[in-house]
Amino acid sequence: MNYSIKELSNIAGVSARTLRYYDEIGLLKPLYTTDSGYRYYGEQELDLLQQILFYKERGFDLKRIQKILYQEQFHLMDALEEHLLELKKQQAHIASLIQTVEQTILSMKGEYQMNDTEKFKAFKQRAVQQNETLYGEEARKQYGNHEVDTTNQKIMQMSQQKYEQFHSLESDIKQLLENAVVSGNKPNSEQAKQIVVLHKKWLCMVWKQYTPQAHKGLSAMYVSDERFRTYYDERQPGCAEFLHQAILHWADQC
Structure with missing residues (x-):
């Protein structure tokens, strides 16, 4: 059975405007569109929409959902x-x-x-x-x-005291990163070194063993993976890249 965009909107509880947006960004294309511009959706599209809503409920952003749904092994x-x-x-x-x-x-x-x-x-x-x-x-x-x-x-x-210290250290690192980027500091500066030292301390609270190489490898994920980049760039763009470059420069010396 095929549904118009209005019918699908009523069934799924998703606005027609949202469905049109999903079409525009390629997240959920209709089964077909009439010459008059009316969108119609089939069973496969309904299944995909259900998946989109499941992933959204789990906190995934639309870009990540699209990547998951349209990979060959999905x-x-x-x-x-x-x-x-x-x-x-x-x-x-x-x-x-x-x-x-x-x-x-x-x-x-x-x-x-x-x-x-x-x-x-x-x-x-x-x-x-x-x-x-x-x-x-x-x-x-x-x-x-x-x-x-x-x-x-x-x-x-972790004890409560150590758990609070762990999260406090995490917050301090993000604040120092934001300050460094806003102030125009360089990844090879002393301010950047301080951030890397704190980041190493934070990792050592949960890592079994620390190595500079592993630290550098993790920092590469901060810029290559959109989720990590979004986490560090949440309030100030450029923080993820700054941290990555700072770790590459200072990890062997900290």
Whole structure:
């Protein structure tokens, strides 16, 4: 059965304007367009739209979704199984949050002795899951499953004080990067060296072993992978490239 753009909009809960935009950028082309310019969609287009909505729900941007959907090795069943796995992870996270809230209530009533690790376990699990979803595939390809699993385990085992230090250091690095780019500093400057030293310290909190070569390899992903670049360039364009060049210059000396 084929649907007009209005009918598909009603079925999927997606505005006709959005569907036209998806057509314009090549994300979701209609099955055919009449001479009068009316778009019609078939079953295959409906399946693709469902996938787009699944990936959007998981936080993927449209550029990344398009890359996934139109790669040669994309299979609908594999994608659905991946969505199911991700949803089960989210379900487990919600269950963990519920448990944390319940334990906190009991602790405040004096009916349960809650330690600091339990208070923040669910939040650390969420951070690990988000990193796995966004960067896990690339990280595992480059560094192997064992290294990534070790990093995740280190995060989960962090005390609250160390976990706060880890995130504080991450924020400091991003702020210093933004300041350096805005001020026109060069990647071979002393300010850049300070950033690389802090970045190395941040990595060493979760890496099993640090090497300058691995540091340089990671920095290459910051500019070659759109997700990493977007993370560092979120508030100030040029930060990802600055960090990459600074690491290339200073990693062997820090």
